[in-house]
Structures are given as structure tokens and as C-alpha cells.
Amino acid sequence: MKASNIGYTRPRSLTQAFEILAENDAAVPLAGGQSLMVALNMRLSAPQLVVDIGELEELSQFSCVGDTVVLGALTRHRQILESELLREKVPLLPKAAAHIAHAGIRNRGTLGGSLAYADPSAELPACAVALGATIVIGSLQGTREIKAETFFKGLFETDLQAGELILGVKIPVIVASTSIAFAELARRQGDFAIAGVTAVATMAQAQIKSAQFVYFGCTDFPRPANRVAAAVMGLKSPLAAGAELDTAVGQDINPSDTAGMRGDTKRHLATVLTRRALDQLFGSEARDV
Ligand SMILES: Cc1cc2nc3c(=O)[nH]c(=O)nc-3n(C[C@H](O)[C@H](O)[C@H](O)COP(=O)(O)OP(=O)(O)OC[C@H]3O[C@@H](n4cnc5c(N)ncnc54)[C@H](O)[C@@H]3O)c2cc1C
Structure with missing residues (x-):
């Protein structure tokens, strides 16, 4: 089976992505596409418009600021698996990423997509809760932060509201004790x-x-x-x-x-x-x- 006819757009900036999502109730973001494309092809989901955020520079941050690691929503599973920084500062993430799917999926799949999709069998949402991570969310109205343990609400259900995007995740660095x-x-x-x-x-x-x-x-x-x-x-x-x-x-x-x-x-x-x-x-x- 293949997806039904769906509109596609690739915004050039985060602001443009917010504007498109705010104007279209039936639009959904597309990041790595490793869950969404499956759902579209199986016709489990039928949005009118797919908003491809997969190349937005603003969502690709990957750094350590003081005692906090900041990962943009577009951090790929493969980056998590291979990162020396994470191995040192938050080793749970590379350990978990080794269990996510296969190389082809890890090359495309993103941290933000995994958190937003909230598959109950996914590794990274569980790690985010265990690590006391904070999820940074943005929309045309501005940004807000929410602890991972209150972000997940139920089966495939999160606190994300229409028009909002996950921008990134803040994770406390693991200390010696x-x-x-x-x-x-x-x-x-x-x-x-x-x-x-x-x-x-x-x-x-x-x-x-x-x-x-x-x-x-x-x-x-x-x-x-x-x-x-x-x-x-x-x-x-x-x-x-x-x-x-x-x-x-x-x-x-x-x-x-x-x-x-x-x-x-x-x-x-x-x-x-x-x-x-x-x-x-x-x-x-x-x-x-
Ligand atoms: C064969 C196969 C095996 C897999 N095995 C595993 C596994 O073992 N473990 C595992 O954890 N995952 C697995 N996955 C899923 C994979 O990890 C996906 O990459 C991930 O769940 C979703 O990330 P994505 O970037 O591909 O998101 P997409 O597929 O692009 O999007 C998923 C959902 O999140 C929304 N979304 C994406 N990004 C954002 C954002 N920044 N803000 C708000 N909403 C957003 C989309 O609108 C969509 O609803 C597997 C997938 C496949 C096809």
C-alpha cells in the first residue's frame, strides 16, 4: 500500500515552519520519516499537508553547556550512538541507541521524532524520563519547557499541542556518584x-x-x-x-x-x-x- 495524495512543503526557517503549522490544522511535521512515512503508507494517518522540518539548522544543536547537554530535535539516532560527547556526559543515551532498529533507520530517525511519536516500545522516551530531561517546545506563541516525566500522557500521547514543535532536549550531565x-x-x-x-x-x-x-x-x-x-x-x-x-x-x-x-x-x-x-x-x- 502507498500513501494517499498528501501535500508537501519544506519551510526554509523555523519561523516559517511555525507559520505553516499555525495556518493548517491538518498539517503534520515530518522529521526523519521513519515512523510517519510508515503510518502514511499504511494509511493509518492521512494529514492534508506534511511539513518537512528535516533540514532546519535551528533544530540541529548538539552541545554541552555547563552541566547540561543540549540536543536539537533533529539529532539523529546514529549521532547519539556515535557521539564521544554523549559517551562521556550522558552514556545512557548511546547505550540505548544501540538497540534502536538498524543502521538505515538510525541514519534518518531523530530524537525529536521519537519523543513526539511516543511509541511505548521506544528506547529514547524512557531514557529521557529516567535522566530527568527537559523537553523544549516551540510555536508561533514562543517557547516553553516541560519535564519529560510530565510530557508523556498515554499510549502515543504527549503534551504537544497543535502548531507546536519539539525544538530540543536538555539533559543533566551524569555525575560521578x-x-x-x-x-x-x-x-x-x-x-x-x-x-x-x-x-x-x-x-x-x-x-x-x-x-x-x-x-x-x-x-x-x-x-x-x-x-x-x-x-x-x-x-x-x-x-x-x-x-x-x-x-x-x-x-x-x-x-x-x-x-x-x-x-x-x-x-x-x-x-x-x-x-x-x-x-x-x-x-x-x-x-x-
Ligand atoms: C522497521 C523499523 C524499526 C524501528 N525500530 C525502532 C526501535 O527499535 N526503537 C525505536 O525507538 N524506534 C524504532 N523505530 C522508529 C524510529 O526510531 C523513528 O525514527 C522514530 O520513532 C521517529 O523519528 P523520526 O525522526 O523518524 O520521526 P517521523 O517519522 O518524521 O515523525 C514521527 C512523528 O513525530 C512527529 N514529529 C517529528 N518530529 C517532530 C518535532 N520536532 N516536533 C513535533 N513533532 C514531531 C511527526 O509529525 C510524526 O507524528 C523503527 C522504525 C522502523 C521503520
Whole structure:
């Protein structure tokens, strides 16, 4: 199947993009096209006009300002994967980007597109929440900022309003006392996650002082798993087998049955991945999934 007849325009500036989006209720932005073009070709979406923002210089920032990394919305997955700056300052992002699809998709797909699309199985939205990122949004009315943990509202649903674009993301630099973890299970390398978890924790004397756990693939949208965060406080390596953590995972996520997999199987997988993530936080990466 191919897309129906759709108008196409490529604005020359961000202001022009805002103007076009403000004038056309039925216009949608196109960034890397790796999700939108699929939806158009399958006729799951039928906008009147596609506004190609994919070459806008204003959305391509990639820098570290003080203790904050600032990434423009057009940062490609491949840039995230290959960036020395991110490896040093926010290593969770390249670690996660290695699990996104395949080289061709990573070459085109963008950070802003991934956040705006809010696929519940996507890696970067979960990382943005775990890292305490701030999403910068713009429109003809000006700019506003929103924490990632309040940006995601539901299944494929965000706080973005008509006429708005994600401009970029601000991410705090990881400090020495912080430990990160990322564990994902997919059918094949590069497939969307069946279940995944990412965690950012503050450690002291090899003990978890505070942590943010965020699940993807097994929940409808990325948000802090507060019960798990409470259950891991004070934990040390080696982990004792205990029901408390498993109960907490079950309280934080409630995956529904999908074709070929029951919700309780996904919950079990999430529990296994949580233990792997804890191994990573303690610096003993037992297995990489
Ligand atoms: C075969 C395949 C496998 C994939 N596997 C994975 C995977 O394992 N993990 C994963 O995370 N992703 C995966 N993806 C999706 C890929 O990461 C996409 O690149 C990403 O989800 C969307 O980014 P994009 O730049 O391509 O956005 P587009 O497809 O251009 O746009 C997606 C949506 O976001 C909106 N949008 C885009 N940019 C902005 C912006 N700046 N402001 C506001 N709205 C905006 C668009 O209007 C559209 O609704 C896969 C895609 C394919 C085709």
C-alpha cells in the first residue's frame, strides 16, 4: 500500500515552519520519516499537508553547556550512538541507541521524532524520563519547557499541542556518584522491545541511595516506576532473592495481553530485566540482553 495524495512543503526557517503549522490544522511535521512515512503508507494517518522540518539548522544543536547537554530535535539516532560527547556526559543515551532498529533507520530517525511519536516500545522516551530531561517546545506563541516525566500522557500521547514543535532536549550531565543501567529484550537485535527497563541511580558505598526506573515495551507510556524506586533504596550487591522487588514491578506496570504474548509473561520478563538492571547499577553487568 502507498500513501494517499498528501501535500508537501519544506519551510526554509523555523519561523516559517511555525507559520505553516499555525495556518493548517491538518498539517503534520515530518522529521526523519521513519515512523510517519510508515503510518502514511499504511494509511493509518492521512494529514492534508506534511511539513518537512528535516533540514532546519535551528533544530540541529548538539552541545554541552555547563552541566547540561543540549540536543536539537533533529539529532539523529546514529549521532547519539556515535557521539564521544554523549559517551562521556550522558552514556545512557548511546547505550540505548544501540538497540534502536538498524543502521538505515538510525541514519534518518531523530530524537525529536521519537519523543513526539511516543511509541511505548521506544528506547529514547524512557531514557529521557529516567535522566530527568527537559523537553523544549516551540510555536508561533514562543517557547516553553516541560519535564519529560510530565510530557508523556498515554499510549502515543504527549503534551504537544497543535502548531507546536519539539525544538530540543536538555539533559543533566551524569555525575560521578550516578550509575546507569539499560536492559532490553527484543525478538531480534533492532526489533522494538518486548520489555525493557532503564535506570539512573545515585550510589554511595556501593549502595543505592535513590533511583529512577522507567519501563518500556511492557507499559503504555514511559513514567517513573515509583514502587520499584522505593523497593531498591538501600539495596547492595549481591542481591538477595526477594519477593518485594517482584511485587513492586507488578504494582508499577500492568502490561496488557498482546498478540503472541500474555501480559503476565511481560511482567515476568520485566522483573528479570529489573534484576539485570540492578546488576548493572552495582557495576557487575552479568549479562547484556
Ligand atoms: C522497521 C523499523 C524499526 C524501528 N525500530 C525502532 C526501535 O527499535 N526503537 C525505536 O525507538 N524506534 C524504532 N523505530 C522508529 C524510529 O526510531 C523513528 O525514527 C522514530 O520513532 C521517529 O523519528 P523520526 O525522526 O523518524 O520521526 P517521523 O517519522 O518524521 O515523525 C514521527 C512523528 O513525530 C512527529 N514529529 C517529528 N518530529 C517532530 C518535532 N520536532 N516536533 C513535533 N513533532 C514531531 C511527526 O509529525 C510524526 O507524528 C523503527 C522504525 C522502523 C521503520
